[in-house]
Amino acid sequence: MNEKQIREQTMAKSLAEQLMQAGVVNQKQAKKASKKSKKNRELKREVQAAVQQTQQQNVQKSDQQNEKIRLEAQQKAITAQIKQLIEVNAIESKGDLEHNFNFEGKVKTLRVSSQQKQQLANGFIAIAHLGEKFYMLPAAVAEKIEQRGEGYIVLLNDKIEEDEDDPYKDYPIPDDLMW
Structure with missing residues (x-):
């Protein structure tokens, strides 16, 4: 007690x-x-x-x-x-060529210049979406966005360094080739 x-x-x-x-x-x-x-x-x-x-x-x-x-x-x-990040680093996408890409099972189109189309293909530029709009971004910014959250980057190709010894580098690859 x-x-x-x-x-x-x-x-x-x-x-x-x-x-x-x-x-x-x-x-x-x-x-x-x-x-x-x-x-x-x-x-x-x-x-x-x-x-x-x-x-x-x-x-x-x-x-x-x-x-x-x-x-x-x-x-x-x-x-x-x-x-x-998307709004500040967006690259203006005005051009005479169409770049088609897949987004949620649908084909979307973005107007780009020939240089931008080449950069998209080589992985130097990525495509991101915010709401209903699509933006082109530098690949480094796209990687930062991917680290923070998934689902914003629609297209980011692996970087392909241009080979200076490539004998065919001056010949463009046509988009409308039929195999």
Whole structure:
């Protein structure tokens, strides 16, 4: 027993003794009252344990909600960074040639110059989408975007370094070859 319990018992006994001496209660009623106080203490302990458990559950819930909010904010920040990277580094795609590419099972077309078409084929330029629009970007920027989030880069070919010794480099490859 700890000191507090001993004090409670002595106070209860002394109170019970005082009440018996005063003739207010008899010995049977005093015992019954002491039993009630034990029940009250047990009930108090149970209530305290339930309160602590509820508090722990509330803390866990709030921690989970805070983590969820933090992850959502982090995802929003990444999305904003990707949007900014695309909009700032977009290459103007005005040209007289059409470049066709696959996007979600559909063939999309982007107007490009002949130099841009060659750079797309060689992997120096990539195509990204943001909403319903398509943008051409430098390959380095496209790689940064891919690191931050998937699904934005539509086309990024592997880089092909131009071979200076290639005897056919001055001859363009026609797009409309039939095999």
